[in-house]
Amino acid sequence: MNIKNSKFDKVIIHYFSGTGNAKSVAHWIGDIANDMDINIQIVNIGRHEKANEKEITENTLLGFCYPTHGFNAPPIVIKYLWKLSALKSKNKFFVVNTRAGLKMSKVFIPGLSGLALLLPSIILILKGFRLIGYRSIDLPSNWISLHPGLKEKVIRSIFVRCKRITEGFSLKILSGNNVFTGFWWLPIDLALIPISLGYYFYGRFALSKTFIATSNCNGCNLCVENCPVNAIYMKDGKPYWSYKCESCMHCMNYCPTRAIETPHTFTAIIWWFSFAMLPLIIIDLLTHLTDFTGLEFKLIYDILLLILSISIIFSSYWLIHKLMNIKVFSKIMKYTSLTSYKFWRRYKAPKKFD
Numbered sequence: 317m318n319i320k321n322s323k324f325d326k327v328i329i330h331y332f333s334g335t336g337n338a339k340s341v342a343h344w345i346g347d348i349a350n351d352m353d354i355n356i357q358i359v360n361i362g363r364h365e366k367a368n369e370k371e372i373t374e375n376t377l378l379g380f381c382y383p384t385h386g387f388n389a390p391p392i393v394i395k396y397l398w399k400l401s402a403l404k405s406k407n408k409f410f411v412v413n414t415r416a417g418l419k420m421s422k423v424f425i426p427g428l429s430g431l432a433l434l435l436p437s438i439i440l441i442l443k444g445f446r447l448i449g450y451r452s453i454d455l456p457s458n459w460i461s462l463h464p465g466l467k468e469k470v471i472r473s474i475f476v477r478c479k480r481i482t483e484g485f486s487l488k489i490l491s492g493n494n495v496f497t498g499f500w501w502l503p504i505d506l507a508l509i510p511i512s513l514g515y516y517f518y519g520r521f522a523l524s525k526t527f528i529a530t531s532n533c534n535g536c537n538l539c540v541e542n543c544p545v546n547a548i549y550m551k552d553g554k555p556y557w558s559y560k561c562e563s564c565m566h567c568m569n570y571c572p573t574r575a576i577e578t579p580h581t582f583t584a585i586i587w588w589f590s591f592a593m594l595p596l597i598i599i600d601l602l603t604h605l606t607d608f609t610g611l612e613f614k615l616i617y618d619i620l621l622l623i624l625s626i627s628i629i630f631s632s633y634w635l636i637h638k639l640m641n642i643k644v645f646s647k648i649m650k651y652t653s654l655t656s657y658k659f660w661r662r663y664k665a666p667k668k669f670d
């Protein structure tokens with residue numbers, strides 16, 4: 317392909333990627349830009365705190381590619397966009413979120429964006445940038461805490477389809493045309509806002525406490541070194557996940573000894589206690605100990621529930637980390653984690669697929 321009709325001198329694509337999907341999209345767009353003789357720069361948000369704005373000239377197109385996390389853009393991406401200064405030149409930009417694509421029989425099933433495109437676009441528009449591209453790419457789901465990674469054949473076929481879609485999108489935006497395909501999803505995306513907010517302010521913190529390292533861990537430190545947000549540190553010779561974790565799934569999918577698991581049974585018990593039993597206990601306590609009624613009652617109930625459930629989730633994680641040094645406990649945790657079984661495949665975006 318050799319097309320040379322772009323309005324842009326340069327394209328800078330900023331990407332964040334846990335398991336390689338968004339990175340692939342950034343590179344596919346980069347390849348088309350190369351074919352169009354446009355100067356291209358691809359920047360990994362996980363390695364740079366802030367964009368190098370000196371590189372942004374008047375005729376630079378800015379691109380942002382990242383996965384969808386909890387119906388939103390990952391916080392690391394939102395922070396990165398927030399730090400970008402408002403530019404006078406009104407540079408154009410596009411946003412692409414990769415979602416959890418599936419394939420059932422011959423049907424490709426898309427993921428759901430929620431605020432993942434909308435929030436970053438609003439932030440950039442408020443800073444003076446001009447939106448020209450807004451779409452999702454449904455690459456394979458990498459959320460292997462929830463389900464096993466897809467089979468290789470399915471992954472390959474999703475990749476082939478998504479590469480073709482991305483190339484079509486790239487040709488249009490790099491030629492200066494607008495592509496707003498993502499707006500077709502707006503009614504569903506808006507309906508998902510409450511869940512996006514719930515994930516942003518609560519869910520992601522709870523999820524960061526669902527990783528454990530089993531006795532397979534040899535202390536190689538790779539997960540610590542490669543975490544894009546430095547969320548893991550070594551404690552008692554084993555990795556410990558802090559609240560900074562973005563649940564990008566990099567560590568779990570790339571651990572060379574498959575030592576990282578999601579302790580499903582333990583998490584289910586803790587979450588059942590925090591969200592089913594605890595509310596009943598608090599209501600019982602409040603009705604017996606106070607004369608509060610109506611709104612006051614509801615407010616005190618909500619605050620107590622929040623404080624107690626967060627404390628239980630946090631302290632139980634600290635406890636499990638300590639107990640994992642006991643052989644029997646560690647074995648029980650491992651065999652009650654679905655992720656430890658062979659059929660529960662890990663996921664990495666394929667490097668070569670066609």
Ligand SMILES: Cc1cc2nc3c(=O)[nH]c(=O)nc-3n(C[C@H](O)[C@H](O)[C@H](O)COP(=O)(O)O)c2cc1C
Pocket residue numbers: 332333334335336337338339382383384385386387388414415416417426427428429430455456457458459460562563564565665
């Ligand atoms: C914690 C977490 C939350 C996710 N939430 C969503 C979601 O709300 N909607 C969706 O379509 N995909 C969701 N996904 C799937 C990823 O966005 C998707 O697999 C993406 O392509 C991964 O890109 P990456 O390999 O660049 O990290 C989620 C994945 C994880 C790990």
Ligand code: SF4
Pocket residue numbers: 529532533534535536537538539540555570571572573574575576
């Ligand atoms: S990458 Fe795996 S083996 Fe290495 S320290 Fe992390 S959990 Fe342990």
Ligand code: SF4
Pocket residue numbers: 334542543544545546547548557560561562563564565566567568
């Ligand atoms: S701790 Fe693991 S899942 Fe969390 S941000 Fe780091 S690499 Fe991603």
